[in-house]
Amino acid sequence: MSRRSLLGRTAAVAAGATALTATAAGTAAAATTRDVDVAIVGGGLAGLTAARDLVAAGRTVAVLEARDRVGGRVVNLPLANGGVTEGGGEFIGPTQDRIKALADSLGVATFATYNTGKNLLYKDGKKTPYATDGLLGSVPPVDVAGLANAAIVQASLDDMAKQVPVDAPWTAAKAAEWDKQTFESWLNANAVVPSAKFLLDVACTSIFSAEPRELSLLFVLFYIAAAGNASTPGTLERLTETANGAQELRFVGGSQLVPIRLAATLGDRVVQNAPVRTIARSGAKYVVTADGITVTAKRVVVAVPPPLAARIQYDPLLPAARDQLTQRLPMASVGKAIAIYDTPFWRADGLNGQVVSDTGVISSTFDNSPPDASYGALMGFIEADEARKLDAASEAEVRAAVLKDYVTYFGEKAASPSSFVLQRWNNEAYTRGGPVSIAAPGVLTQYGPALRAPVGGIHWAGTETSLYWMGFMDGAVRSGERVAKEVLAAL
Ligand SMILES: Cc1cc2nc3c(=O)[nH]c(=O)nc-3n(C[C@H](O)[C@H](O)[C@H](O)COP(=O)(O)OP(=O)(O)OC[C@H]3O[C@@H](n4cnc5c(N)ncnc54)[C@H](O)[C@@H]3O)c2cc1C
Known part of the structure; x- marks a missing residue:
């Protein structure tokens, strides 16, 4: 204090x-x-x-x-080498016009998130580097049946999201039907190929830092609908992508x-x-x-x-409705782990630092190096169940678990960072989780109108x-x- x-x-x-x-x-x-x-x-x-x-x-x-x-929820963390890294909100992308305008007005410049080279899929104990400039974009190359199923699921979600009014999701024609089921139960009925379910599960935890079982389908559809602006409807792809998506740009100086x-x-x-x-x-x-x-x-x-x-x-x-609403919008669970290296060594291996994994404490990473690459920074999200498992762990325990994953993905060089920074939002007194409050079934249709009503x-x-x-x-x-x-x- x-x-x-x-x-x-x-x-x-x-x-x-x-x-x-x-x-x-x-x-x-x-x-x-x-x-x-x-x-x-x-x-x-x-x-x-x-x-x-x-x-x-x-x-x-x-x-x-x-x-x-x-x-x-936006914080710069100082590094021992004099740089800064970001412990919370970091990326912006297309249609995020108001944060961009604000940053411009304050003279805070942007730069492109490092996205050159191949992504890495780590699944079933196997590493598969894959290019992101093909037909599939950054969708990890699982089996053909899984890709086909995932494409149908994605299109369905986007179509349903178009039917959700962003100012009152609870008034959607199918609001009652969509708000009485979890995203998990909907996925179980629609993402029937296991590898498609894997892709949707990973998308869910990386977008919300929550498991599909925690979320109302209506809430997920609203979130997709909201990933745009008044002239450009939201899409799932804009939420998940780096190029042309919500992870496209970063701020110079943090x-x-x-x-x-x-x-x-x-x-x-x-x-x-x-x-x-x-x-x-x-x-x-x-x-x-x-x-x-x-x-x-x-x-x-x-x-x-x-x-x-x-x-x-x-x-x-x-009023009871307002209080009960706030009793029912818990924060999701998230942390960020950033390992600092003398160089972004993965770039020399043709990798862009972005991983999608089916295992480990960290299942999603980014190259968080500064624009001049004067040092390397690997950032991993600790999400949902993985975050909760580590809430009571010591920093040394979290560091060991995270570096084990980084070595699995990027090799032995990842074992010895020059410094390691951890931000655990679940343990922050004035946030208690993140990145956002989430809604389980029944919340939006019952209490939604109390969200903004003064x-x-x-x-x-x-x-x-x-x-x-x-x-x-x-x-x-x-x-x-x-x-x-x-x-x-x-x-
Ligand atoms: C790990 C993580 C990664 C994220 N990544 C991204 C990203 O890449 N891109 C993106 O756009 N967004 C991202 N976000 C989300 C983004 O950071 C938030 O949506 C945004 O910063 C929320 O701003 P806010 O002002 O609504 O709330 P907050 O930032 O939560 O501000 C609320 C403020 O109120 C204060 N406060 C709380 N209680 C009290 C009280 N009783 N009295 C006085 N003050 C109080 C808090 O200290 C805080 O400063 C991420 C968030 C997290 C946690």
């Missing part, structure tokens, strides 16, 4: 603003108070974007961020440069180390109490993932509330822009 946050907590307790107990002696100071038009809970891309637009419209804001940094620069434009309107504990109505206003600071505001924007929003106390209570003067933002690119940085930015308009219309 930083000194500043410790002092903040002590002050909050002294002022009776929270029920927290100070864990160490500190000088009790009066809790800071502010009076603004809009209090914003959460300094991720959504909250910061909302703040930018509200300030541009002449409104006063305070952004209360729990962590000692901005960016939330993705967290975007929220860091955005927060800098907002100055001391952004308050860090300020986890919000309560939001209470007081006459025509709201009193938002965080550790060390109390903000009075006409409107409140809550820009945190739904399960985190449920940990704030509301007075008066939220409750009095409290408005909801965050990538989970976006019509397009829900679950992505682009969705976070879009949600911030939408909520700012909503609040401005209401003020």
Whole structure:
């Protein structure tokens, strides 16, 4: 805990603003108070974007961020060699127009994700490098029957997704039918060739970091529908691809440069180390109490993932539908492991660093080296069941398991990285999983309308509330822009 946050907590307790107990002696100071038009809970891309637009419209804001940094699920991790790598959101791609526009406005440049050379399929103990410029694109070359079945399944999913309105998936003509089954049960009936099921399972865990059994089919269809923009319908392929897909581009200097620069434009309107504990109505206003600071505001924007929003106390209570919705949108389970090498040695072997595997802790990897390739970085996702298995493991245990997989895929040179960075989102207090909240059967049709509906003067933002690119940085930015308009219309 930083000194500043410790002092903040002590002050909050002294002022009776929270029920927290100070864990160490500190000088009790009066809790800071502010009076603004809009209090914003959460300094991720959504909250910061909302703040930018509200300030541009002449409104006063305070952004209360729990962590000692901005960016939330987007974080740059410093490396021993002086570089940075990304522990959370990293890639952007076509139709993700709003994150791109934001980055452009802040002078954060993009570069192409390394995609030269062959992908690697590791299946049934066998390594198969494969080119991605053929008819199949990056689809791993399983047996012909499996490929044919997977192609039909993919086309069906895209067709069904076209019938899902992104602003109200629960109103789709077949919403009830699609929301009463898991993606797993649908796949079992449709991906009948085992290798096709393997391809769809891998796609599912790499997109959601959740197992197919955890997801409602309707939710999966909505997610596909949302992988586009108002003029370009979403497709499964855009979610999974590197070239022409969601993994196409990266940010020079690391993705967290975007929220860091955005927060800098907002100055001391952004308050860090300020986890919000309560939001209470007081006459025509709201009193938002965080550790060390109390903000009075006409409107409140809550820009945190739904399960985190449920940990704030509301007075008066939220409507049951809203609370029960947030009880039913858990975070998926994810970690990232990045091994740093003197060179991206796999490139010399004709590999692009992208693996699809049916085994191991890491079943999906990327070449995360910097644009000048001055060192090599192999990034692997730890997803779903694999992430949960390792939640309580030591960093040394995770490192050993990850490097074992990297050696299997890329050879002995992978055994000895110069450094190793691990980011485990399930263990992060103010995220508790990732990349996104997920919905099991019955949630969207029963509770969907409560996702964005304001409750009095409290408005909801965050990538989970976006019509397009829900679950992505682009969705976070879009949600911030939408909520700012909503609040401005209401003020
Ligand atoms: C491992 C991983 C990989 C990902 N990969 C990609 C990718 O390649 N491309 C992509 O586009 N997206 C990716 N994402 C998703 C992307 O990072 C998120 O969709 C996006 O950053 C969400 O932004 P947000 O502002 O909606 O929420 P968040 O970033 O979660 O921001 C919410 C903020 O609220 C704060 N907070 C929480 N509770 C409180 C409280 N009580 N009081 C005050 N503050 C609070 C948090 O600290 C956080 O800063 C990935 C995410 C993860 C975890």
